[in-house]
Amino acid sequence: MALRSLTKFNFVRQGARSLSSTASLVSVEVNDKTGIATVTLQRPPVNSLNLELLSDIRYNLTELGKNKSRGAIITSAFKTFSAGLDITEMYKPDIERASKFWNTLQDVYEVLYGSAYPTVAVINGPAPAGGCLLSMCCEYRVMVPNSIIGLNETQLGIVAPPWFASTMENIIGKRQTELALTTGRLFSTDEALKVGLIDEVVQDKDEGLQKANAFLGKFARISPFARNVSKQTIRGETLKRMSKDRENDLKRFIQVITQDAVQKGLGLYIESLKKK
């Protein structure tokens, strides 16, 4: 890593600026030689996806697109890849903020799942729920041993939206997705490899970055245009269905989180986290 020529990105965020905390929640380094960007999530302690972190992810991924990136590697600055959606965004919600939160998650999905540039997730620690979704949006996944990944929403009494499910189906097929979603299964690294939810096991983050660069290196001599059209051919239907359903999807989200039973459940869950 030390030998790479890196440029630290300093995109000036316009408009949405106020959403961002002072310290950036996402760092982007671009290798000048390969044109590959490493996008590191760094919201302590576990990259819980709140409105601000999602906004920063959306912003940076969009900027990479505008700059005709040769590829992006998503990873974490911590021992957790991402703990998933920040539950405090759903607990005793301000509806306006909660709506922005969900819309931003939808945006991140569209920008990442549909990105013109190739993407790899270096899953250097647990990736439950929304963390799993982020990694599933990438085109390749490498993961450290003895970790966990999965859409475990039902374990928390909530439901992964249809587009989470479709995205998993596109990777591991309908049968395994049904089993995974209904049981809220968190796969171990080995189980994830076996079922095809990840592509390679790596010893640590450094090896993960090497493998990610190797995967993206395959595209060095391939027409980015032809590559991207092929990607959209495969992902287009899922993306289109999701985009068409954005408003209903938001309504369903707001409806769920404003239920007494769900609020009670989230309250108990947050209490249990505080005690840890």
Added chain:
Amino acid sequence: MALRSLTKFNFVRQGARSLSSTASLVSVEVNDKTGIATVTLQRPPVNSLNLELLSDIRYNLTELGKNKSRGAIITSAFKTFSAGLDITEMYKPDIERASKFWNTLQDVYEVLYGSAYPTVAVINGPAPAGGCLLSMCCEYRVMVPNSIIGLNETQLGIVAPPWFASTMENIIGKRQTELALTTGRLFSTDEALKVGLIDEVVQDKDEGLQKANAFLGKFARISPFARNVSKQTIRGETLKRMSKDRENDLKRFIQVITQDAVQKGLGLYIESLKKK
């Protein structure tokens, strides 16, 4: 088994009563502790699915739904899981009864494939054609060794309807389904495990029931609501397409069984069974 606290269900069937034979063709036992129902098909000798057996299955599965079942295990009282649709329903058919027969099969499919409660098939013997379909509607399949399962309709000169095919596709994928349907393949237990048509091999029915209870036990602490929404997310499209097409599907069935060539074939087949 002997130690479980069981309640024998005695649903009072209304209206459709006359369809039922005096001796019940389906027995339902509910474990009072777990809330899990064991649904045993018991139409001698091989659970051929005629109008009466299908009506009893539909009735009992629907009642379980109304009673917010925690799960259902489908198995057989005999050495055959189910020999599939009763061919005598199609031979020299009374059109009114044949239509009821097919509509009831459609109902059973909708009730079982779309059930809000989780389901397991303990396949304790051969499960060709309609027997395979029944087991494929469940969320988990365990099977005894040295048996057979598959949609072998083409071997009999008839065709598995599109919703049979979709249901198999959702389990083993398009490629394997095409090979299986065109060749009318009956998979051995080992082959079924390898291709993913079943989930586990068990030594006998008792072990099958244990494994089934273990699978359903996973859901003990999961919100039935969240679980069911996830199931519908995965199965909804297939169910919706089938429900929309019910009338055409019935027409096609009647059209097929009223063909001279098919009647001749069925006649020869029934003769050959009698000689055995």
Added chain:
Amino acid sequence: MALRSLTKFNFVRQGARSLSSTASLVSVEVNDKTGIATVTLQRPPVNSLNLELLSDIRYNLTELGKNKSRGAIITSAFKTFSAGLDITEMYKPDIERASKFWNTLQDVYEVLYGSAYPTVAVINGPAPAGGCLLSMCCEYRVMVPNSIIGLNETQLGIVAPPWFASTMENIIGKRQTELALTTGRLFSTDEALKVGLIDEVVQDKDEGLQKANAFLGKFARISPFARNVSKQTIRGETLKRMSKDRENDLKRFIQVITQDAVQKGLGLYIESLKKK
């Protein structure tokens, strides 16, 4: 092979006759005992799919359909199965001929992917791009060792159309298809077997023909009608989507090949081939 009773087909081509070169580009031999046809592509040196070869394929496959064939085996007279679309059809194109060329490819796809009779590809050498497509249209694929197969279009700066992609998806699933198309991957024989792109490895063409006949032999006692309806159930959606989109698909093809950048790329590629 020597012992088989073979009838050499001499279909009299009407109308499209002028498209055909004097020496036939496709030979068809029918085994009088089994009714199985061996369709051998023989356009030297590597069965590049130009307008004439595609026309001959379309013609012969259509005739087999009219004659209620019991099955067709597609193979090559050379050491290459097929090098794919003939690039000279796209280089400095006459738009009328290029349109006929593309329409004929679409026809071949519809006739082969949707054929009422069963089909096997004996892939006795490299099958890149259009060669891979031809083999993927068959119901079974056997391949010689140490060869290559895949949709490598992106490696050439062009894009496999959506129906190429769908056809691959129907065999190896969405995940593997995305990886294959974006990287323009050519699978080795062993890799193709592992991912399910081919069904068996055979030592040579003769063993391939034996295996192909063995696969087609499975259908000897199965109703061709029931078999075909099952095939259409699985393939119908993909075929229908392709047929509906034929005109747009042609427009996109013409649009792509009339781009300066693509012409320049094709020119360089043709130059590099000449130097070999």
